[in-house]
Amino acid sequence: MSKKVILITGASSGMGKETAKALIQEGHTVYTVARRIDHMQDLKNMGGYPIQMDVTNENDIQNVVDTIIKHESKIDVLWNNAGYGLYGAVEDIPVDEARKQFEVNLFGLATITQKVVPYMRQAKSGTIINTSSMGGKMYTPMGAWYHASKHAVEGFSDCLRLELQEFNIKVVVLEPGVIATEFGEVMLKNISQFSSKGAYSSLTNQLVTATKKMYDKGQGSKPTVISKTVSKIVNETKPKTRYRVGLWAKPMVWMRIYLGDKLFDKIIMSQLS
Structure with missing residues (x-):
């Protein structure tokens, strides 16, 4: 296995974080970025x-890319993993909040990709x-902006894959299902902020109850299912274009593709009753 x-x-x-730990332990040189650098001290202690x-x-972004190139002269793998879920009714969420969702989930991803690609291209x-998410292929009520951003990541990635083919740069889409992370907490905070009162309060309460029940029961897959998948992608010479992993990811996307809109709508709404 070559070190990357x-x-x-x-x-x-x-x-x-879980994946960074696994990749450091495998011997790769791992640079990790986030706003909360104090939350990554353990990665530094491990050698990240x-x-x-x-x-x-x-x-x-420019500073990070310049720093890595200065010290390593290359970037073999870029994992665009930063993102969050903005939830609430379309009518309730200010468009400025929706823009922030796209700034993080899509435009931030695109900016760092633009700055890394020239070095990968030179290295061929x-x-x-x-x-992305299973939410990049399906939908739930109150998640319009989140799902829109992840649908956008899917389309962006497919086009990018074709553009970079001739330079031997592989583009892989990761589509997690329900994973036991902070995602649920952030989602519930957002939806409570924007739609807990008013015309959509009933639907909001149903969604909050169903989500809490799922996370309280510990139904989400452990982050290790992601770390194992990313490790596989990093170490494969010919990875697949998509990896759909974690609770509900495969069955939900299958239902979305093969059952049609109206039946899928019924299935989704039945989970809230």
Whole structure:
């Protein structure tokens, strides 16, 4: 197994942190970035290289890429993992909040990709992993902006894959299902902020109850299912274009593709009753 220089965004918790630990233990050179650098001290102690970075700040991104190139002369793997879920009714969420969702989940991802690709192109080698979600292929009520951003990541990644083919740069889409991370907490905080009162309060309460029940029961898959998958992608010479892993990911996407809109709508709404 060849040792690689890896850059991971959104590595202060959850999937990003667990995977960074695994890749460091495998002997790779792992640079981790997030706004909360104090949450990555354990990665530094293990031999990783944490750097503070806001994925929506272009100067931060440029500094990180320049730092890695200065010390390593290359970036073999970029894992665009930073993201969050904005939930609430379309009518209730201010468009400025929706813009922030896209700034993090799509435009931040695109900016760092633009800055890393020239080095991969020169090396005629590289792997870019973009974290989408099973939500990039299906939908739930109150998640319009989150799902829109992840659908966008899917389309962006497919086009990028074709553009980078001739330079031997692989683009892989990761589509996690329900993973036991902070995602649920952030989602519940958002939906309570925007739609707990008013016309959509009933639907909001149903969604909050169903989500809490799922996370309280510990139904989400452990982040290790992601770390094992990313390790496989990093170490494969010919990875697949998509990896769908974690609770509900495969069955939910299958139902979305094959059952049609109206039946899928019924299935989704039945989970809230």
